[in-house]
Amino acid sequence: MSRVLLVDDHAIVRDGVRRLLGERGFVFADAASGEAALEQLSGGAHDLVILDLNLPGLGGLELLRRILKAHPGQKVLVFSQHTEAIYAARAMESGARGFVSKNAAPDELLAAVDTVLAGGTVVERDIAGEMAQQEIGESAYMRPLTQRDIEILRLLAQGNSLTQIGDALGIAYKTVANTLSRIKEKLGVSHTADLIRIAVGRGLTDLG
Numbered sequence: 001m002s003r004v005l006l007v008d009d010h011a012i013v014r015d016g017v018r019r020l021l022g023e024r025g026f027v028f029a030d031a032a033s034g035e036a037a038l039e040q041l042s043g044g045a046h047d048l049v050i051l052d053l054n055l056p057g058l059g060g061l062e063l064l065r066r067i068l069k070a071h072p073g074q075k076v077l078v079f080s081q082h083t084e085a086i087y088a089a090r091a092m093e094s095g096a097r098g099f100v101s102k103n104a105a106p107d108e109l110l111a112a113v114d115t116v117l118a119g120g121t122v123v124e125r126d127i128a129g130e131m132a133q134q135e136i137g138e139s140a141y142m143r144p145l146t147q148r149d150i151e152i153l154r155l156l157a158q159g160n161s162l163t164q165i166g167d168a169l170g171i172a173y174k175t176v177a178n179t180l181s182r183i184k185e186k187l188g189v190s191h192t193a194d195l196i197r198i199a200v201g202r203g204l205t206d207l208g
Helices: 011-022 034-041 060-070 085-093 106-117 125-133 147-157 162-169 173-187 192-201
Strands: 003-007 027-031 048-051 076-080 098-101
Touching: 003 011, 003 034, 011 027, 011 106, 027 034, 034 048, 034 060, 048 060, 048 106, 060 076, 060 085, 060 147, 076 085, 076 106, 085 098, 085 125, 085 147, 098 106, 147 162, 147 173, 147 192, 162 173, 173 192
Parallel strands: 003 027, 003 048, 048 076, 076 098
Antiparallel strands: none
């Protein structure tokens, strides 16, 4: 029997997915936050983690990176309220094996679960079509930024101090400050306010 961990802060979603997967005989566990998920995984990897991106505290993308750092072979399927291709691209770039929105039909979620458990990768059909039609990610202007750069920009634009950003990402204050200085150089700006404007303008505040 496959062991599945669902990470979602909405009890109604956890209950619905539990019922859906329970009919297939999966052994199911859940967590309402990133911290709780890491605690669940401290005893070892599950066969599959189904992960929401919008979590309180530790954001979904950072949680995904932490899970894969601790358990490099862990299979993760993102199950998100977002339907825009950029969210799928960010998740897949960060190591997810699949992306399905909460608008998908139950059968599509089940098929994605089966695909990822079998070692494949999958993106919801409509979202995959959007990804194929356009170049995903930021414009050429944003391409020099790393995933960590993007995460720091997101946290900054959400109003976090450098200390809070460091605490959220598990890095030193000085590392955050130095990274922000490099981001300014990459983007050709001089002020932190410019970085916040850029991040907000490109919707990075929603990529939690």
